[in-house]
Amino acid sequence: MKRFDGKIVYITGGSSGIGLETAKLFASLGAGVVLIARNEAKLEEAAGKVSSLRRSESQTVGTVSADVGDDAEVRRKMADAVARFGAPDILVNSAGINKYADRFENITAAEFDEVMRINCSGVRNVTAALLDRLKEKRGRVVILSSVAGLFGMFGYTAYGASKAALVGFAESLGYELRPLGMSVTLVCPPEVDTPMNLDEAKRLPREGRAVKGMGGFLMPDYVARVIVKAAAKRRFFVIPGFSTRFLYRLHRYSNGLLSRIISDAVIRKSRKRDR
DSSP states (O other), X not given: OOOOTTOXXXXXXXXXXXXXXXXXXXHHTTOEEEEEESOHHHHHHHHHHHHTTOSSTTSOEEEEEOOTTOHHHHHHHHHHHHHXXXXXXXXXXXXXXXXXXXXXXXXXXXHHHHHHIIIIIHHHHHHHHHHHHHHHTTOXXXXXXXXXXXXXXXXXXXXXXXXXXXXXXXXXXXXXXXXXXXXXXXXXXXXXXXXXXXXXXXXXXXXXXXXHGGGOEEOHHHHHHHHHHHHHTTOSEEOOSHHHHHHHHHHHXXXXXXXXXXXXXXXXHHHHHTO
């Protein structure tokens, strides 16, 4: 895999899951890494894991405690991070939540807004705060969406809406940045073994669990390898996992018909078990 000696990578959601595994991989390939998340204790623990994988002690491993959904806080703390650690060559937007995976009628307006604020506005805020510095380096922006942003899923009205918004954001941003010699990479994984699953499981209906199971289950280190490789090659769109790519092709080439037929059948079967 390509080396990233001398590069600096900023990663939101860097204290756990996909973000942490991506940080570890970049560090092992020679890059300096700046981890961004809310929980300071988890950030320090994550930084220790990343530091142990550096190729050289000269590689930066920094941490920034920030709420990506707060634009004013993000702008202030990203300016400070650039002053301390240097400007990013690559920004990986990995922060996200899915605490409210439930039937639409059970999701309050405040809960829906929280998901949109973190998952969608959070990407906008961090990207906006660092964009001028990324332009200076003709950098790369990586955005983690989800297969839930490519086609709907039972119980995912909030999460799916936030991730679908990222698809449109990434495509539009890509058009604006490519003439500047920059690139955007959009990554849409299926279910991944991360702490977010524990929050989701508290409310996800049986039907949603059954439909979600069709897309496969990946480990975060595998997704991290996909992210790093796609960023190195400046690829725009990547779906990790063979099963997920197959389902997406069914959805796309049938204009959604086959995926709806399959999902409806899985939902009916799941409901029969409850009788």
